[in-house]
Amino acid sequence: MPVPVRVRFAPSPTGALHPGSARTVLFNYLFARKHAGSFILRIEDTDQSRYDPSSLESIFSGIRWLGLGWDEGPEKGGDFGPYFQSQRLDLYHAMGQQLIDGGHAYPCFCTPQRLEQLRDEQRRAGKPTRYDRHCLSLGAGEIKARVEAGEIPVIRMKVPQGQTVVHDLVRGDTTFDNSSQDDQVLLKSDGFPTYHLASVVDDHEMRISHVIRGDEWLASAPKHVILYGMFGWEPPVFVHLPVVLGPDKTKLSKRHGAASVLEFRDMGYLPEAMLNFLAFLGWSPGTGEEFFKLEQLVEAFELEKIQDSPAVFDQAKLDSVNGLHLRALSPAEFAARLTPFVSDLSPDLLAAAAPLVQERMQRLTEAPGLLNFLVHRPQVLPDEIVPKKQDLAGTITVLQDLRTLFETKEPDESMEPALRALAEKHGWKTGELFMALRIALTGSPVTPPLLPSAKLLGRNECLLRLDHAIGQLIRRRQ
Ligand code: GLU
Secondary structure (H helix, E strand, O other): OOOOOEEEEOOOOOOOOOHHHHHHHHHHHHHHHHOOOEEEEEEOOOOHHHOOHHHHHHHHHHHHHHOOOOOEOOEEOOEEOOEEHHHOHHHHHHHHHHHHHOOOEEEEOOOHHHHHHHHHHHHHOOOOOOOOOOOOOOOHHHHHHHHHOOOOOEEEEOOOOOEEEEEEOOOEEEEEEHHHOOOOEEEOOOOOEOHHHHHHHHHHHOOOOEEEEEHHHHHHHHHHHHHHHHHOOOOOEEEEEOOEEOOOOOEOOHHHOOOOHHHHHHOOOOHHHHHHHHHOOOEOOOOOOOOOOHHHHHHHOOHHHEOOOOEEOOHHHHHHHHHHHHHHOOHHHHHHHHHHHOOOOOHHHHHHHHHHHHHHOOOHHHHHHHHHHHOOOOOOOOHHHOOOOOOHHHHHHHHHHHHHHHHHOOOOHHHHHHHHHHHHHHOOOHHHHHHHHHHHHHOOOOOOOHHHHHHHHOHHHHHHHHHHHHHHHHHHHO
16 A cells, blocks of 8 residues: 655744745645645744744635645644644653653753853864764763752754765755764753654654655755654655745845735735746646646646756746736636725626726736726826827817717717727827827726727716816816
8 A cells, every 4th residue: 555645834933924835835735635645734833932923824824815725633613723833742752752762862951151152162163063962971860960950951862973865856865974963952941842853753643755845954854864763763755845036046035025925915916826836936747838727736746847956936927827817717706806906896897897907917906007997087187198299289179079979979899980080080090099088088098998998987977087188188288
Protein backbone atom coordinates (compact mmCIF):
# COMPACT_ATOMS: atom_id res chain seq x y z
CA MET A 1 0.00 0.00 0.00
CA PRO A 2 1.46 3.40 -0.90
CA VAL A 3 1.83 5.84 2.00
CA PRO A 4 -1.26 8.10 2.11
CA VAL A 5 -0.51 11.67 1.08
CA ARG A 6 -0.70 13.99 4.06
CA VAL A 7 0.66 17.50 3.80
CA ARG A 8 0.53 20.58 5.96
CA PHE A 9 0.82 24.34 5.89
CA ALA A 10 2.49 25.37 9.12
CA PRO A 11 2.57 29.14 9.51
CA SER A 12 3.91 30.93 12.54
CA PRO A 13 1.35 33.59 13.51
CA THR A 14 3.80 36.43 13.26
CA GLY A 15 2.30 38.41 10.39
CA ALA A 16 -0.18 38.45 7.52
CA LEU A 17 -0.61 35.66 4.98
CA HIS A 18 1.63 37.07 2.27
CA PRO A 19 1.60 35.94 -1.36
CA GLY A 20 4.64 33.67 -0.95
CA SER A 21 2.91 31.80 1.89
CA ALA A 22 -0.30 31.63 -0.13
CA ARG A 23 1.71 29.90 -2.86
CA THR A 24 2.86 27.34 -0.24
CA VAL A 25 -0.76 26.80 0.83
CA LEU A 26 -1.79 26.28 -2.78
CA PHE A 27 0.93 23.76 -3.64
CA ASN A 28 0.13 21.73 -0.52
CA TYR A 29 -3.57 21.86 -1.30
CA LEU A 30 -3.12 20.87 -4.95
CA PHE A 31 -0.90 17.94 -4.07
CA ALA A 32 -3.33 16.71 -1.40
CA ARG A 33 -6.35 16.98 -3.73
CA LYS A 34 -4.55 15.34 -6.62
CA HIS A 35 -3.73 12.28 -4.52
CA ALA A 36 -6.96 12.16 -2.50
CA GLY A 37 -4.85 12.98 0.54
CA SER A 38 -5.26 15.32 3.51
CA PHE A 39 -4.26 18.92 3.84
CA ILE A 40 -3.59 20.04 7.39
CA LEU A 41 -3.28 23.52 8.84
CA ARG A 42 -0.96 23.71 11.81
CA ILE A 43 -0.38 26.97 13.61
CA GLU A 44 3.19 27.06 14.90
CA ASP A 45 2.66 29.41 17.81
CA THR A 46 5.61 28.47 19.95
CA ASP A 47 7.39 31.80 19.89
CA GLN A 48 5.38 33.90 22.31
CA SER A 49 7.55 36.96 21.75
CA ARG A 50 6.71 37.12 18.04
CA TYR A 51 3.00 36.29 18.33
CA ASP A 52 0.83 38.78 16.44
CA PRO A 53 -2.87 38.37 17.27
CA SER A 54 -4.02 39.85 13.93
CA SER A 55 -2.02 37.24 12.07
CA LEU A 56 -4.43 34.35 12.67
CA GLU A 57 -7.32 36.31 11.23
CA SER A 58 -5.24 37.14 8.15
CA ILE A 59 -4.23 33.49 7.70
CA PHE A 60 -7.77 32.15 8.10
CA SER A 61 -9.48 34.74 5.94
CA GLY A 62 -6.73 34.58 3.31
CA ILE A 63 -7.12 30.80 3.03
CA ARG A 64 -10.91 31.14 3.02
CA TRP A 65 -10.82 33.80 0.30
CA LEU A 66 -8.68 31.57 -1.88
CA GLY A 67 -11.05 28.66 -1.20
CA LEU A 68 -8.30 26.32 0.00
CA GLY A 69 -9.85 24.78 3.11
CA TRP A 70 -8.03 22.31 5.34
CA ASP A 71 -9.24 18.81 6.05
CA GLU A 72 -8.85 17.99 9.70
CA GLY A 73 -8.06 19.27 13.15
CA PRO A 74 -9.31 19.08 16.70
CA GLU A 75 -13.10 19.24 17.17
CA LYS A 76 -14.34 22.76 17.66
CA GLY A 77 -18.08 23.32 18.05
CA GLY A 78 -19.20 20.79 15.42
CA ASP A 79 -16.47 21.98 13.09
CA PHE A 80 -12.74 21.39 13.29
CA GLY A 81 -10.16 24.00 13.94
CA PRO A 82 -6.56 23.90 12.87
CA TYR A 83 -3.94 22.36 15.14
CA PHE A 84 -2.18 24.77 17.48
CA GLN A 85 1.24 23.78 18.72
CA SER A 86 0.69 25.73 21.94
CA GLN A 87 -1.96 23.11 22.81
CA ARG A 88 0.45 20.22 22.39
CA LEU A 89 3.21 21.15 24.85
CA ASP A 90 3.06 17.86 26.79
CA LEU A 91 3.95 15.97 23.64
CA TYR A 92 7.06 18.08 22.99
CA HIS A 93 8.17 17.70 26.62
CA ALA A 94 7.80 13.93 26.43
CA MET A 95 9.77 13.86 23.20
CA GLY A 96 12.47 16.14 24.63
CA GLN A 97 12.79 13.77 27.57
CA GLN A 98 13.04 10.84 25.19
CA LEU A 99 16.01 12.52 23.50
CA ILE A 100 17.68 13.22 26.85
CA ASP A 101 17.18 9.61 27.90
CA GLY A 102 18.71 8.42 24.64
CA GLY A 103 21.76 10.66 25.11
CA HIS A 104 20.77 12.89 22.14
CA ALA A 105 19.98 16.03 24.11
CA TYR A 106 21.13 17.74 27.30
CA PRO A 107 20.07 20.49 29.66
CA CYS A 108 21.92 23.78 29.48
CA PHE A 109 21.87 26.42 32.21
CA CYS A 110 23.96 29.06 30.44
CA THR A 111 22.63 32.55 30.95
CA PRO A 112 21.79 34.82 28.02
CA GLN A 113 24.69 37.03 29.16
CA ARG A 114 27.18 34.17 28.95
CA LEU A 115 25.89 33.17 25.51
CA GLU A 116 26.12 36.74 24.29
CA GLN A 117 29.69 37.00 25.54
CA LEU A 118 30.56 33.70 23.87
CA ARG A 119 29.14 34.88 20.57
CA ASP A 120 31.06 38.15 20.82
CA GLU A 121 34.32 36.32 21.38
CA GLN A 122 33.64 33.96 18.49
CA ARG A 123 32.77 36.84 16.22
CA ARG A 124 35.91 38.71 17.18
CA ALA A 125 38.00 35.62 16.43
CA GLY A 126 36.26 35.32 13.05
CA LYS A 127 34.71 31.96 13.99
CA PRO A 128 31.14 30.80 13.40
CA THR A 129 28.94 31.40 16.44
CA ARG A 130 28.21 28.05 18.09
CA TYR A 131 27.31 26.91 21.54
CA ASP A 132 30.53 25.63 23.16
CA ARG A 133 28.93 22.69 24.98
CA HIS A 134 29.75 24.23 28.31
CA CYS A 135 26.87 22.32 29.97
CA LEU A 136 27.33 19.02 28.12
CA SER A 137 29.47 17.52 30.83
CA LEU A 138 27.28 18.42 33.81
CA GLY A 139 26.70 15.40 36.03
CA ALA A 140 23.23 14.12 36.94
CA GLY A 141 23.71 15.26 40.53
CA GLU A 142 24.55 18.84 39.60
CA ILE A 143 21.67 19.05 37.16
CA LYS A 144 19.25 17.83 39.82
CA ALA A 145 20.60 20.24 42.41
CA ARG A 146 20.38 23.25 40.11
CA VAL A 147 16.84 22.40 39.04
CA GLU A 148 15.82 21.98 42.68
CA ALA A 149 17.38 25.33 43.43
CA GLY A 150 14.96 26.85 40.93
CA GLU A 151 17.14 27.17 37.82
CA ILE A 152 15.31 26.35 34.62
CA PRO A 153 17.50 24.88 31.88
CA VAL A 154 16.91 24.82 28.16
CA ILE A 155 17.30 21.49 26.35
CA ARG A 156 19.79 21.37 23.51
CA MET A 157 20.25 18.74 20.86
CA LYS A 158 23.64 17.05 20.83
CA VAL A 159 24.56 17.20 17.17
CA PRO A 160 26.59 14.09 16.34
CA GLN A 161 29.75 14.19 14.26
CA GLY A 162 29.56 13.25 10.62
CA GLN A 163 27.57 14.40 7.65
CA THR A 164 23.88 14.72 6.95
CA VAL A 165 22.26 14.36 3.57
CA VAL A 166 19.00 16.16 2.89
CA HIS A 167 17.03 14.59 0.05
CA ASP A 168 14.81 17.10 -1.64
CA LEU A 169 12.51 16.42 -4.53
CA VAL A 170 13.29 19.78 -6.16
CA ARG A 171 16.87 20.37 -5.09
CA GLY A 172 18.16 16.82 -5.18
CA ASP A 173 20.59 15.77 -2.44
CA THR A 174 22.50 18.32 -0.38
CA THR A 175 25.22 17.13 1.99
CA PHE A 176 25.87 19.13 5.14
CA ASP A 177 28.80 18.68 7.45
CA ASN A 178 27.40 18.32 10.96
CA SER A 179 30.11 20.62 12.29
CA SER A 180 28.15 23.42 10.56
CA GLN A 181 25.19 22.75 12.86
CA ASP A 182 24.83 24.32 16.27
CA ASP A 183 23.60 22.39 19.31
CA GLN A 184 20.19 23.86 18.71
CA VAL A 185 17.86 24.62 21.62
CA LEU A 186 14.89 22.25 21.41
CA LEU A 187 12.95 23.23 24.53
CA LYS A 188 13.12 26.76 25.86
CA SER A 189 13.07 27.83 29.48
CA ASP A 190 9.55 29.25 29.03
CA GLY A 191 8.32 25.67 28.54
CA PHE A 192 7.75 26.04 24.80
CA PRO A 193 9.57 24.01 22.18
CA THR A 194 11.51 25.70 19.41
CA TYR A 195 10.30 25.41 15.84
CA HIS A 196 12.73 22.59 15.05
CA LEU A 197 11.59 20.15 17.73
CA ALA A 198 7.89 20.97 17.41
CA SER A 199 7.89 20.74 13.64
CA VAL A 200 9.71 17.39 13.51
CA VAL A 201 7.59 15.88 16.28
CA ASP A 202 4.36 17.07 14.67
CA ASP A 203 5.29 16.08 11.15
CA HIS A 204 5.93 12.58 12.46
CA GLU A 205 2.95 12.49 14.82
CA MET A 206 0.60 13.78 12.09
CA ARG A 207 2.02 11.27 9.61
CA ILE A 208 3.02 14.02 7.17
CA SER A 209 4.22 12.34 3.99
CA HIS A 210 5.58 15.41 2.16
CA VAL A 211 6.89 18.63 3.67
CA ILE A 212 6.24 21.28 1.03
CA ARG A 213 7.55 24.67 2.15
CA GLY A 214 9.53 27.73 1.11
CA ASP A 215 13.20 27.24 0.45
CA GLU A 216 14.23 29.51 3.32
CA TRP A 217 13.68 26.36 5.41
CA LEU A 218 16.20 24.28 3.51
CA ALA A 219 18.91 25.51 5.90
CA SER A 220 16.96 23.99 8.81
CA ALA A 221 16.43 20.68 7.07
CA PRO A 222 19.75 19.06 8.18
CA LYS A 223 18.79 19.69 11.83
CA HIS A 224 15.45 18.09 11.12
CA VAL A 225 17.02 15.08 9.42
CA ILE A 226 19.36 14.65 12.39
CA LEU A 227 16.37 14.80 14.75
CA TYR A 228 14.50 12.17 12.73
CA GLY A 229 17.57 9.98 13.04
CA MET A 230 17.75 10.50 16.82
CA PHE A 231 14.13 9.49 17.21
CA GLY A 232 14.56 6.56 14.84
CA TRP A 233 11.86 7.91 12.53
CA GLU A 234 11.67 7.98 8.75
CA PRO A 235 11.82 11.59 7.47
CA PRO A 236 9.07 12.80 5.12
CA VAL A 237 9.80 13.73 1.52
CA PHE A 238 11.13 17.29 1.47
CA VAL A 239 9.98 19.67 -1.24
CA HIS A 240 11.48 23.15 -0.93
CA LEU A 241 9.77 25.65 -3.19
CA PRO A 242 11.82 28.24 -5.07
CA VAL A 243 12.03 31.70 -3.57
CA VAL A 244 9.59 34.32 -4.89
CA LEU A 245 11.33 37.53 -5.97
CA GLY A 246 9.91 40.99 -6.52
CA PRO A 247 10.41 42.80 -9.84
CA ASP A 248 13.75 44.17 -8.55
CA LYS A 249 14.94 40.56 -8.05
CA THR A 250 15.11 40.81 -4.26
CA LYS A 251 13.01 38.49 -2.12
CA LEU A 252 9.33 39.44 -2.33
CA SER A 253 8.36 41.37 0.79
CA LYS A 254 6.17 44.15 2.11
CA ARG A 255 8.46 46.63 0.40
CA HIS A 256 7.08 45.45 -2.92
CA GLY A 257 3.54 46.47 -2.03
CA ALA A 258 0.92 44.09 -0.78
CA ALA A 259 1.86 42.28 2.40
CA SER A 260 -1.29 40.20 2.63
CA VAL A 261 -3.23 38.21 0.04
CA LEU A 262 -6.38 39.96 1.22
CA GLU A 263 -4.98 43.21 -0.13
CA PHE A 264 -5.15 41.59 -3.55
CA ARG A 265 -8.87 41.03 -3.03
CA ASP A 266 -9.19 44.73 -2.21
CA MET A 267 -7.12 45.61 -5.28
CA GLY A 268 -9.79 43.97 -7.43
CA TYR A 269 -8.32 40.56 -8.15
CA LEU A 270 -10.47 37.44 -8.26
CA PRO A 271 -9.45 34.57 -6.00
CA GLU A 272 -9.47 32.18 -8.96
CA ALA A 273 -7.08 34.48 -10.86
CA MET A 274 -4.84 34.76 -7.82
CA LEU A 275 -4.68 30.96 -7.60
CA ASN A 276 -3.93 30.66 -11.30
CA PHE A 277 -1.16 33.24 -10.96
CA LEU A 278 0.33 31.79 -7.75
CA ALA A 279 0.44 28.32 -9.27
CA PHE A 280 2.86 29.58 -11.88
CA LEU A 281 5.29 30.95 -9.31
CA GLY A 282 7.80 28.17 -9.57
CA TRP A 283 5.65 25.61 -11.32
CA SER A 284 4.45 25.12 -14.86
CA PRO A 285 2.54 22.31 -16.54
CA GLY A 286 4.99 22.57 -19.44
CA THR A 287 2.20 22.74 -22.04
CA GLY A 288 2.12 26.48 -22.72
CA GLU A 289 -1.46 26.56 -21.43
CA GLU A 290 -1.90 29.49 -19.01
CA PHE A 291 -5.56 29.67 -18.04
CA PHE A 292 -6.37 27.30 -15.19
CA LYS A 293 -9.21 27.00 -12.76
CA LEU A 294 -8.61 25.30 -9.45
CA GLU A 295 -9.87 21.90 -10.53
CA GLN A 296 -7.69 22.03 -13.64
CA LEU A 297 -4.68 22.91 -11.50
CA VAL A 298 -5.39 19.88 -9.32
CA GLU A 299 -5.49 17.77 -12.45
CA ALA A 300 -2.25 19.15 -13.89
CA PHE A 301 -0.21 19.55 -10.71
CA GLU A 302 2.92 17.47 -10.28
CA LEU A 303 5.68 18.03 -7.77
CA GLU A 304 8.19 16.97 -10.39
CA LYS A 305 7.35 20.07 -12.43
CA ILE A 306 8.36 22.48 -9.67
CA GLN A 307 11.34 24.52 -10.81
CA ASP A 308 14.41 25.09 -8.72
CA SER A 309 15.12 28.58 -10.08
CA PRO A 310 13.60 31.66 -8.40
CA ALA A 311 10.12 32.79 -9.42
CA VAL A 312 9.37 36.45 -10.11
CA PHE A 313 6.17 38.10 -8.95
CA ASP A 314 5.07 40.10 -11.98
CA GLN A 315 1.95 42.13 -11.24
CA ALA A 316 1.37 42.96 -14.90
CA LYS A 317 1.05 39.23 -15.47
CA LEU A 318 -1.42 38.98 -12.58
CA ASP A 319 -3.45 41.79 -14.20
CA SER A 320 -3.67 39.93 -17.47
CA VAL A 321 -4.55 36.60 -15.78
CA ASN A 322 -7.23 38.46 -13.82
CA GLY A 323 -8.61 39.89 -17.06
CA LEU A 324 -8.92 36.36 -18.46
CA HIS A 325 -10.79 35.17 -15.38
CA LEU A 326 -13.06 38.23 -15.38
CA ARG A 327 -14.06 37.51 -18.95
CA ALA A 328 -14.68 33.84 -18.17
CA LEU A 329 -17.39 34.69 -15.61
CA SER A 330 -21.05 34.49 -16.56
CA PRO A 331 -22.61 37.98 -16.85
CA ALA A 332 -24.59 37.46 -13.63
CA GLU A 333 -21.54 36.23 -11.75
CA PHE A 334 -19.48 39.11 -13.09
CA ALA A 335 -22.09 41.61 -11.86
CA ALA A 336 -22.10 39.90 -8.47
CA ARG A 337 -18.32 40.21 -8.18
CA LEU A 338 -18.52 43.90 -9.14
CA THR A 339 -21.10 44.69 -6.48
CA PRO A 340 -18.75 45.47 -3.56
CA PHE A 341 -16.77 47.82 -5.77
CA VAL A 342 -19.69 49.90 -7.11
CA SER A 343 -21.97 50.32 -4.14
CA ASP A 344 -23.62 53.39 -5.72
CA LEU A 345 -25.30 51.42 -8.51
CA SER A 346 -28.65 49.70 -8.02
CA PRO A 347 -28.62 45.95 -8.74
CA ASP A 348 -30.70 46.45 -11.91
CA LEU A 349 -28.47 49.17 -13.28
CA LEU A 350 -25.39 47.15 -12.44
CA ALA A 351 -26.78 44.08 -14.19
CA ALA A 352 -27.49 46.18 -17.29
CA ALA A 353 -24.12 47.96 -17.22
CA ALA A 354 -21.85 45.01 -16.35
CA PRO A 355 -21.76 43.50 -19.86
CA LEU A 356 -20.49 46.84 -21.20
CA VAL A 357 -17.32 46.65 -19.12
CA GLN A 358 -16.64 42.94 -18.76
CA GLU A 359 -14.45 42.81 -21.84
CA ARG A 360 -12.41 45.85 -20.96
CA MET A 361 -11.34 45.41 -17.36
CA GLN A 362 -8.34 43.85 -15.72
CA ARG A 363 -9.29 44.60 -12.13
CA LEU A 364 -12.62 45.05 -10.38
CA THR A 365 -11.36 48.32 -8.93
CA GLU A 366 -11.59 49.86 -12.40
CA ALA A 367 -15.38 49.59 -12.24
CA PRO A 368 -16.15 52.82 -10.37
CA GLY A 369 -14.03 54.82 -12.84
CA LEU A 370 -15.92 53.24 -15.74
CA LEU A 371 -19.44 53.17 -14.33
CA ASN A 372 -19.85 55.96 -11.83
CA PHE A 373 -21.02 58.30 -14.58
CA LEU A 374 -24.29 56.36 -14.52
CA VAL A 375 -25.15 57.81 -11.14
CA HIS A 376 -22.98 60.91 -10.94
CA ARG A 377 -23.47 63.78 -13.36
CA PRO A 378 -20.26 65.18 -14.82
CA GLN A 379 -19.07 68.36 -13.20
CA VAL A 380 -16.21 70.30 -14.79
CA LEU A 381 -15.68 68.83 -18.25
CA PRO A 382 -12.13 68.04 -19.37
CA ASP A 383 -10.67 70.24 -22.11
CA GLU A 384 -10.58 67.33 -24.56
CA ILE A 385 -14.27 67.98 -25.14
CA VAL A 386 -13.04 70.46 -27.77
CA PRO A 387 -11.14 68.33 -30.28
CA LYS A 388 -7.58 69.50 -30.94
CA LYS A 389 -8.33 70.45 -34.53
CA GLN A 390 -11.68 72.11 -33.78
CA ASP A 391 -12.60 75.25 -31.87
CA LEU A 392 -14.90 76.13 -29.02
CA ALA A 393 -17.61 77.75 -31.14
CA GLY A 394 -17.71 74.78 -33.52
CA THR A 395 -17.97 72.38 -30.60
CA ILE A 396 -20.91 74.28 -29.17
CA THR A 397 -22.68 74.08 -32.51
CA VAL A 398 -22.05 70.34 -32.78
CA LEU A 399 -23.33 69.73 -29.26
CA GLN A 400 -26.44 71.78 -30.02
CA ASP A 401 -27.07 69.63 -33.09
CA LEU A 402 -26.55 66.52 -31.00
CA ARG A 403 -29.08 67.85 -28.55
CA THR A 404 -31.61 68.25 -31.33
CA LEU A 405 -30.94 64.68 -32.45
CA PHE A 406 -31.40 63.32 -28.92
CA GLU A 407 -34.71 65.19 -28.67
CA THR A 408 -36.12 63.10 -31.46
CA LYS A 409 -35.40 59.62 -30.11
CA GLU A 410 -34.30 57.41 -27.26
CA PRO A 411 -30.56 56.87 -27.66
CA ASP A 412 -29.28 53.45 -28.66
CA GLU A 413 -26.95 51.84 -31.18
CA SER A 414 -29.28 52.61 -34.10
CA MET A 415 -28.25 56.24 -33.73
CA GLU A 416 -24.82 55.62 -35.14
CA PRO A 417 -25.53 56.49 -38.83
CA ALA A 418 -27.12 59.79 -37.75
CA LEU A 419 -24.05 60.60 -35.67
CA ARG A 420 -21.74 59.86 -38.59
CA ALA A 421 -23.82 62.07 -40.85
CA LEU A 422 -23.68 64.86 -38.31
CA ALA A 423 -19.89 64.64 -38.11
CA GLU A 424 -19.68 64.81 -41.87
CA LYS A 425 -22.01 67.82 -42.01
CA HIS A 426 -19.63 69.75 -39.72
CA GLY A 427 -16.45 68.49 -41.33
CA TRP A 428 -15.52 66.61 -38.16
CA LYS A 429 -14.05 63.15 -37.91
CA THR A 430 -16.49 60.63 -36.44
CA GLY A 431 -13.99 59.99 -33.64
CA GLU A 432 -13.96 63.68 -32.73
CA LEU A 433 -17.71 63.81 -32.51
CA PHE A 434 -17.92 60.61 -30.48
CA MET A 435 -15.34 61.95 -28.05
CA ALA A 436 -17.13 65.26 -27.57
CA LEU A 437 -20.41 63.43 -26.98
CA ARG A 438 -18.74 60.94 -24.68
CA ILE A 439 -17.28 63.68 -22.51
CA ALA A 440 -20.53 65.64 -22.48
CA LEU A 441 -22.48 62.58 -21.31
CA THR A 442 -19.99 61.00 -18.93
CA GLY A 443 -17.38 63.62 -18.04
CA SER A 444 -14.61 61.25 -19.05
CA PRO A 445 -12.73 60.34 -22.23
CA VAL A 446 -12.60 56.67 -21.17
CA THR A 447 -15.95 54.93 -20.81
CA PRO A 448 -17.81 51.80 -21.83
CA PRO A 449 -19.15 51.82 -25.42
CA LEU A 450 -20.83 55.16 -25.99
CA LEU A 451 -24.29 54.47 -27.37
CA PRO A 452 -25.12 51.59 -25.02
CA SER A 453 -24.00 53.90 -22.20
CA ALA A 454 -26.27 56.66 -23.50
CA LYS A 455 -29.07 54.12 -23.65
CA LEU A 456 -28.56 53.29 -19.97
CA LEU A 457 -28.68 56.98 -19.11
CA GLY A 458 -31.90 57.44 -21.07
CA ARG A 459 -32.96 60.31 -23.28
CA ASN A 460 -33.91 62.83 -20.59
CA GLU A 461 -30.69 62.40 -18.68
CA CYS A 462 -28.70 62.72 -21.92
CA LEU A 463 -30.49 65.98 -22.77
CA LEU A 464 -29.81 67.34 -19.34
CA ARG A 465 -26.13 66.49 -19.61
CA LEU A 466 -25.87 67.96 -23.11
CA ASP A 467 -27.45 71.17 -21.84
CA HIS A 468 -25.00 71.29 -19.00
CA ALA A 469 -22.06 70.77 -21.38
CA ILE A 470 -23.29 73.44 -23.80
CA GLY A 471 -23.81 75.85 -20.93
CA GLN A 472 -20.33 75.21 -19.65
CA LEU A 473 -18.74 75.80 -23.05
CA ILE A 474 -20.73 78.98 -23.58
CA ARG A 475 -19.46 80.28 -20.24
CA ARG A 476 -15.90 79.38 -21.30
CA ARG A 477 -16.35 81.52 -24.42
CA GLN A 478 -17.39 84.61 -22.50
N1 GLU B 1 6.52 27.81 11.09
C1 GLU B 1 7.30 27.84 9.89
C2 GLU B 1 6.87 29.07 9.11
O1 GLU B 1 6.51 30.02 9.72
C3 GLU B 1 7.04 26.56 9.12
C4 GLU B 1 8.15 26.08 8.27
C5 GLU B 1 7.81 24.69 7.79
O2 GLU B 1 6.92 24.55 6.96
O3 GLU B 1 8.42 23.74 8.28
O4 GLU B 1 6.85 29.15 7.91
